[in-house]
Amino acid sequence: MSAVAALAQTVLGIAILALGVTGLHAILARSARAGTSRGNDSPDAHGSGERDRAADGSRVSSPLVSRSDPPANIAVLLLLTVAGLMVGSLVVAAVGHAGNPLAYDLLFGAVAVALAAVGGLRPATVVVRLRERLPWYVECWRPAAWTAGGWRTGPRRAALLVSVPVLILALAIGLSWWSDETTTNEPVTALGAVRTQSGLAVTVTRADSDSGDLALEVINSVGRHWRTPLAPDRDKVDVAVENAAVPAPTTIHLLAGEKIIQSITIP
Amino acid sequence: MPTESRPTETRIIRARPGRSRPARSRTPSADSTANDDTTRVSTVDNAVPTGGGGPRERADTTVITEFVPGHTVGSVAHARHGVYDNDRVEESTQPPAAHATGSDTTVVTRDPVADLLEPVTGPAAEPVGGTGTNRGPLLDWRSWWSWRPRRKAPASRDDPAGTRSADVPVVDGHPVARPVTAGLASHDLTSPDRSRAVATVMAAGVLLVAVSYALGRRGHPDVGTALLWPGMITVFVAGVARLLRTDTSRRERLRVSVLLGVGLYFCFELTQIAAVREFDELLHLRTLLDLQATGGVFTPHPGLPVSPRFPGLELLTNAVVQLLGVPNQVAVIGVVLLARVLLVYGLFLLIERLSRSAYAAGVGVAIYSCSPQFFFFNAQFAYQTLAIALTVLLLLVVVDRARYGRVTTGVLVVMTWVALALTHHITSWIAVGLLAGWTLCAFARRDRADGRVLARVTLVGLVATVGWALVNISMLRDYLGPILSESFHQAGSVASGETKSRKMFTDSAGTPTPTWQIVALLGTTLLWSVSIVPLGPFRFRPQTDGRQATLYRLLRLMHLAFPLSMAGTVTPRTAELSARLSTFVYLGIAAVLGLTVASYLATRRATRQAFLRRLTGSFAIFVFIGGTVLGSGADWSRMPGPYLVIADGRSIDPYVVAATRWANTELPAGSRIAGDRETGTWLMSIGRQWLVTGLASGASAGPLYFSTTLGDYERAVIAVGRIQYVIVDTRLADGLPHETFYTENGEAPMGTRLTAAMLAKFDTQRGSVKVYDNGPVKIYDVTALGAAAPAAAAAASPAPQATAPRATPAAPQPAGGTR
DSSP states (O other): OOHHHHHHHHHHHHHHHHHHHHHHHHHHHHHHHHHHHHHHHOTTTTOOOHHHHHHHHHHHTOSSSTTTSOSSOHHHHHHHHHHHHHHHHHHHHHTTOTTOHHHHHHHHHHHHHHHHHHTTOOHHHHHHHHHHHHHHHHHHTOGGGGSGGGGGSHHHHHHHHHHHHHHHHHHHHHHHHHHHHHHHTOOOOEEEEEEETTEEEEEEEOOTTOOSOEEEEEEOTTOOEEEEEEOTTOOEEEEETTSTTOSSSEEEEEEETTEEEEEEEEO | OOOOOOOOOOOEEEOOTTOOOOOOOSOGGGOTTTTSSEEEEEEEEOOOOOSSOEEEEOSSOEEEEOOBTTBOOOOOOEEEEEEEETTEEEEOSSOOHHHHSSOOOOEEEOOTTGGGTGGGSOTTTOSSOSSGGGOOOOOOGGGGGGOOOOOOOOOOSSSTTOGGGGGSOEETTEEOOOOOOOOTTGGGGSOOOOHHHHHHHHHHHHHHHHHHHHHHHTTOHHHHHHHHHHHHHHHHHHHHHHHHOTTOOHHHHHHHHHHHHHHHHHHHHGGGSSSOOSHHHHHHHHHHHHHHHHSSSOOOOSSOTTGGGSOHHHHHHHHHHHHHOOOHHHHHHHHHHHHHHHHHHHHHHHHHHHHSOHHHHHHHHHHHTTSHHHHTGGGSSSHHHHHHHHHHHHHHHHHTGGGTHHHHHHHHHHHHHHHHHHHOHHHHHHHHHHHHHHHHHHHHTTOHHHHHHHHHHHHHHHHHHHHHHHHTHHHHHHHHHHHHHHHHHHHHHHHHTSSOOOOOSBOTTOOBOOHHHHHHHHHHHHHHHHTTSOOGGGGOOOOOOTTHHHHHHHHHHHHHTHHHHHHGGGSHHHHHHHHHHHHHHHHHHHHHHHHHHHHHHHTSOHHHHHHHHHHHHHHHHHHHHHHHHHHHOSGGGTSOOSOOTTOGGGGOOHHHHHHHHHHHHHSOTTOEEEOOHHHHHHHHHTSOOEEOOHHHHSOOOGGGGSSSSOOHHHHHHHHHHTOOEEEEEGGGGGSOOTTSOSSSTTSSSTTOOOOHHHHHHHHHSTTOEEEEEOSSEEEEEOHHHHHTOHHHHHHHOOOTTOOOOOOOOOSSOOSOSOO
16 A cells, blocks of 8 residues: 555544544433433433432432533443444454455445434534634644743643653654664574475575675585575575576575575475 | 522431431432533532531521431531533532522531541542631540541642631630531642643653663663663552542543553553564464455464454454554554553543542552553453453443433443453453342342343343354363363362472573562562451441442452452462453452542541551552562563563564564465464464464474474374474573473473474474574474375374473463463
């Protein structure tokens, strides 16, 4: 996948997820509000007896609990998102398209649009909300506002405070990634070969510490030698089937100077 | 405040001594908009006992204290009107019209321990008062038994020095109690939000951990280990210090709890940030790669056959990969991070619902972060990681079902059960057990309505999990059957004295656990065991009320099961089971002790509170170290570094990676290979080759390594397993495996060590052809040996997956056996 296609896929995926989660949030919020009003109007709303209604009542009037979360609290929202992605992915995999991004885009895109529609999200509403919010954000981030005491208040300060741990964490991740990547994928001197339809495929990798020229020596079953120097940037040598070295078993040496450092035999 | 006369309604609620009751300021029907984001609320301030009797008039408060013989202490609650915005209470300057004619003042008379819950219920009600105005009467000889320690009253922004306390009437040198009246700045009882500062400190701790790992990778694991613990403790202490404070707001507690979980997750994940390397993770990565390669589910798995049958984690990860177009490793980290956030967030809300205390919830999360599997195993890309989060959220949904209405709750419950059943077998069964126990508790409490609802939820779970288990019964039997039977066998042998218990505090390679870690480990076990006994601070067992009490009691039972889970560590197999069990036992410990510790701390005298908080913090560090050591094992398992023999990530080095890369490109996909536990699994996962194992192939390649020649038996092993390639890492001869066995369970008698001669036999044996060599790691083509040995196979019948004795496991043993 090209970089542009990957970027487009990422943008599309984020849009689908954002739309779906927003729609789901709207549905949950509406459901919670309806549930609450039902719960207070109907004696059977909680399906409990008098004692439990009293207990629930005390709980509802508790200063902490019932009002502590928005109606569609994020845990339930994320739970449904996770479960939805899982079940949707199962559906895609059931028809054998788990490796196809388009199948996911189509399925989850349709679901996201449906959720947004059921949740009552309208483009006009979004536009109005953007018109309300965007100027405020733009105003906050105008360069003129970055002077003097501007740092002490408003979103700039918040962004600064949030960015500090984020940057430190990014530094930690970057350091670990770099050290892990360079340590694990450190090149090593290796020699491998397999017989192919067209002959032999000989693979050579070299460690950074290797110095000097490497050469490949192939010896066939009757002792005939075939030697080729390896270019520094070359890690694979295909030995054609018509080559004299091919008859099995074939012994392959990797030479540094005149010294054999690796040796394998291909039947 | 206005002093005009207006109708008031005063209720008196008398609680029975010895039982904790919540303060009820209003009737349920008066709260019809309870769940709105921004809601007018009436909150309850706690007050300290009043010293006098009879009604007294104040500006807008009617105070009634009522004397009950032997119960001279009363509590006053004052209705306070305000606007609720998420978790912030802002006082309105004028009471709402509805309240002007309604009940705006409430007086509650309660028993001496009635306030144990309220003082810790978050920003609106915790801690009491604003300054010294809340000081209650000092100890009175007539009410000595009902004495409650005074709580510290944090300074408000308006009066940081507490100067207003000078206004308090003093009698006999002691301030006279008076009821709390809601001031405009009452919400300033909580200290400013420090979550960003906490995040910064935690990030610095994570950076220190990253530096330690970088040092380890550069060949200095000892130096790295010396830095690792300070880094991890920095992350932990930064969170716990805020969670233990009584004046932290609820919002900050929630943020800090999530930050704590995320911070500790990164401490683990940075060991393998570029590619997963733990054994269990590699098994699940293979399932994910199969899903993407074949496009379908249920592709046979060579290492963990049940994994494709419970593909919830991989399905979710693949959805992220396909939707967002990110690499697998990024999606893996993102999904596990999401599971961690869900677990911590859900646990916080669950404990909060049960205890009605954000303080207890925060402390509970801190306790759970000390559990053995929190740092290590439940941070891995493995199905239990997601399943435990789903279980907690399921409990939360059931507790919170009244908020959503029947339809939404039904959808939530069904979706969660389906997700859980698809994700992990054992966790889903335990979740069914929890719900069944909860149902029984409800019926035992004669709450039939609640019991019926719970029974329906349990039934849905039972149908989903048992139904799916029945579909996969043969695989589950093959997988779990030997584990359970061996557990019983080993436990029976130890109990009857036939065999000794496993060697403690050393791994299977003989690497000893440092003494200070042993002390922390034993001390932690002792502390959690003592917490069961109602002594000292643990004698606080606040009751929850209402419907949530049933679940709370069930969690108490889980807390009581802690010694049982520790008893299982005496044998290797039961140790694995008890390690898994601890994930759930600690849910009970977190819920119960969260409330206990929070209540204890919140009800201490102000002068002692700071000391006790520091003491509790010190104990928390101690148990965090003990729990982490217990769950993650020896130092080498936490620290990247030079190659070690069969030691999870420490065995994956550039040589193994280079060999895998070559095999991945040059060997036919799905070639049947024999390899050691680490290289073979890496090759099976990343290279998508078929690793021959007893579990999935019906033949174990393990015995192939333990001889100096390739005789009939070895040829038979190759023939039965249809092995094409053998991977040999010559460094296996350097020592005993750190992870119990070289290849798989039952490979050779316990303690058998591979030698260089055993590994060199593939170089000299006719029919064994070396096709790859990078020095330490060699790959041999043994197809010719297998083809030449059908007769030998028939004659020898090695039954390779036999039950040979296994090596001594490590103590403490990192998780990894029962996957």
